[in-house]
Every structure is written in structure tokens, then in C-alpha cells.
Amino acid sequence: MNDARAITATFLLDRHQLGVTLTGSGSGYVVSNPVGVNCGPYGPRCFNYYDYGTVVTMSATPDPGSMFAGWTGCDSFSGSSCTVTMTAEKVVTAAFMPLPRAAAPTFSVPAGTYNQPQSVALSTTTNGATIYYTTDGSTPTTSSPIYSGLITVTRTMTIQAMAAASGMLDSTVSSASFTLQAAAPTFNPPAGSYLLPQRVSMSDASPGTTIYYTTNGVTPTTSSTRYTGPILIITTTTIKAIAVADGWSQSPVASAKYTMLLP
Numbered sequence: 687m688n689d690a691r692a693i694t695a696t697f698l699l700d701r702h703q704l705g706v707t708l709t710g711s712g713s714g715y716v717v718s719n720p721v722g723v724n725c726g727p728y729g730p731r732c733f734n735y736y737d738y739g740t741v742v743t744m745s746a747t748p749d750p751g752s753m754f755a756g757w758t759g760c761d762s763f764s765g766s767s768c769t770v771t772m773t774a775e776k777v778v779t780a781a782f783m784p785l786p787r788a789a790a791p792t793f794s795v796p797a798g799t800y801n802q803p804q805s806v807a808l809s810t811t812t813n814g815a816t817i818y819y820t821t822d823g824s825t826p827t828t829s830s831p832i833y834s835g836l837i838t839v840t841r842t843m844t845i846q847a848m849a850a851a852s853g854m855l856d857s858t859v860s861s862a863s864f865t866l867q868a869a870a871p872t873f874n875p876p877a878g879s880y881l882l883p884q885r886v887s888m889s890d891a892s893p894g895t896t897i898y899y900t901t902n903g904v905t906p907t908t909s910s911t912r913y914t915g916p917i918l919i920i921t922t923t924t925i926k927a928i929a930v931a932d933g934w935s936q937s938p939v940a941s942a943k944y945t946m947l948l949p
Contacts, residue, residue, distance in 0.1 A: 700738040704770065705777045707731050712752030712782035718744045725780070736772040744768045746780045751855060755781040788812040788857040791819075791833075791847040797862035799935075801869035801892045804839040806862075808847050815851040825859060839864045841933025868892040868929040868937035871899075871913075877942035884944055885916040890929040890937070899927040905939060919944045 706716050706723050708730040715726025722734030723744060736742055746754045746766045759778040760768035770776045794807035808817050817833035818826045826848045837845060842865050849857040869891040875884055888897050897913035900906045906928045917925065922945045929937040 701735045702738065702772045702775050703733050703735050704742055704772060705731070705733040705775075706744065707777070707779045708782060709779055710755055710781040710783050712748060712755070712784045714746060714748040714752055714754060714780070714782040716744050716746050716780050718742050738772060740772045742770050742772060744770075744778065744780075746782075748782050751785055752782045753785050753853070755783040757781075785853065785855045787855040788815045788849040788851045790857040790860045791817050791849050792860065793845070793847075793862045795839075795862075795864070797864060799865040799867050800839075801867055801937075803866070803893065804864055805836040806839055806845060806864070807836055808833045808845075810849040810857065812849055812851050812854070812857070815849040815854075815857075817847055817849050819845055819847040821845055828856070839866065842866050842935065865935055866892075866931075866933065867935035868895045868931050870938045870940040871897050871927040871929050872940065873925065873927075873942040877944060879945040879947055880919075881947050883918060883920040883946070885918055886925060886942070886944065887916045888913050888925075888927055892929060892931060892934070892937070895929040895931045895934070895937070897927050897929050899925055901925055920946065922946050 706725045708725050717724050723732055725732040748754045754766050757763045757768045757780055761770045768778055789811040791808045791810045795804050810817060818828055818830040819833050820826045820830050821843045823844060826846050828850050844861060844863040846859055846861045848859045871888045871890050874887045890897060898906045898908055898910040899913050900910050901923050903924055906926050908930055924943045926939055926941045928939055
């Protein structure tokens with residue numbers, strides 16, 4: 687020291703690394719304030735350095751179809767926000783899980799073939815879910831009709847349904863096909879042997895059907911004679927008949943042989 691000197695001392699804040707990892711079977715992203723952490727779009731792990739004492743707040747946002755499941759490693763957290771104060775290296779984990787899926791609707795009447803109209807109820811085990819359905823073959827969405835009561839099946843149709851609930855993925859689509867087939871016509875009196883001529887009436891258990899018949903052994907079609915009243919049988923005859931209705935499958939062929947015994 688042979689003359690006066692000025693000395694300057696510079697002090698820098700310690701910097702510490704903040705590491706963030708995304709876990710779980712769902713997906714999402716985490717960003718920070720101040721900026722620096724950006725996990726998700728660029729990978730499930732990220733980090734940034736912050737000055738000593740910096741308060742960093744991170745926000746977690748789930749992707750569509752996922753939900754935020756929680757934080758670990760925060761100094762404090764509230765919902766989807768996590769806060770740390772950078773006085774040392776910090777490691778934080780954000781977990782994302784898939785949204786639960788609503789239970790698929792079920793049908794009170796099983797799919798199948800019936801000879802009477804059916805009343806079908808839909809239900810789901812997911813509380814508070816809304817059921818949407820279609821009967822025209824299209825896949826149901828939340829823009830489809832809302833189920834509010836029994837669906838009356840008066841013709842062959844396929845009912846498709848799905849359930850939707852807040853905070854859940856839409857259910858898978860349930861489907862049930864209902865085939866309405868006219869019942870086979872019945873005869874009165876029944877087939878058999880008779881001494882006297884008979885007037886044979888025909889009827890059908892299914893509603894709204896039309897009966898067509900033949901008496902010459904030919905299988906009836908809708909081009910055959912339409913039944914409008916009792917048929918007089920005076921010689922040995924076999925009556926064959928079918929029933930049809932709009933929107934229904936044709937009935938099986940019913941057959942009855944009437945044998946007239948000679949006196």
C-alpha cells in the first residue's frame with residue numbers, strides 16, 4: 687500500500703434448481719410464475735434455476751380426458767397450484783390420472799325377437815348421469831335425445847345408448863336390437879277330422895297384423911288371398927297362413943289340415 691486504492695466486492699445470490707416431474711397414467715402440463723418451468727409440451731420432466739429466496743408458483747392443467755391428482759414436494763399448495771421458496775434445491779411432482787368413465791347403459795328387456803311390442807327402460811349405475819339414445823342406427827352423442835322414460839318398441843329397431851356425467855368420460859355405447867316378428871296365425875276350430883263342413887276362423891296374437899292364406903298347398907305370400915272372415919271347408923283341405931305387419935318380420939307359416947270324413 688504505497689498509495690490509496692478503491693476495492694469493490696460483488697456478491698451474487700445463490701441459484702438453486704427447481705425440478706418438476708409429471709407422473710400418473712393421465713396427462714397434462716405445468717407452468718410456473720416466474721416463468722422457467724414448462725413441463726408437458728416438452729416432456730414429463732423439466733427444470734429451471736432461480737435466485738435464492740424466489741417464490742415460485744406452479745399451475746397444473748390436465749389435458750382433455752385427464753384430471754389433476756395432486757402435488758408432492760410443495761412448500762404449500764391449493765388445488766392445482768403449488769408454491770415453493772427457493773432456499774435450496776427443490777423437486778416437485780405433479781400427478782395426472784385419466785378421468786373415470788361413466789358406466790354404459792343397460793336395457794331392461796334383452797335384445798331378441800318378440801311377437802309383441804316391448805317397453806324398454808334404460809339405466810346406468812353412474813349417479814347423476816344423463817343417458818342419450820338413438821333408434822335410427824346412428825351413434826348417440828350428447829346432442830341425441832335424452833332418455834326420460836320407457837322406449838316403446840312397436841317395430842323392429844336397434845336402440846343405442848350412452849351415458850354422460852360431469853367430470854367423467856362418456857360411457858361406451860350400448861346397443862340392443864329388437865326384432866318384432868308377427869306370431870303365426872292360429873285356427874279355430876283346430877286341424878282334424880270332421881263329419882260336417884267347417885267354418886274356419888283365423889286370428890293372430892300380434893297386434894295390427896294382416897293374414898294371408900292359401901288352400902291349395904302353396905306357401906302363402908302377401909300376394910295370396912287376404913283373410914277377411916271364416917273360410918268354409920267342405921272337402922279335405924289344408925290351409926296355410928302367414929301374418930304380416932308394417933315394420934315387423936313376417937310370421938312363420940301356420941298350417942292346418944281339415945279332413946272331411948265321408949258319412
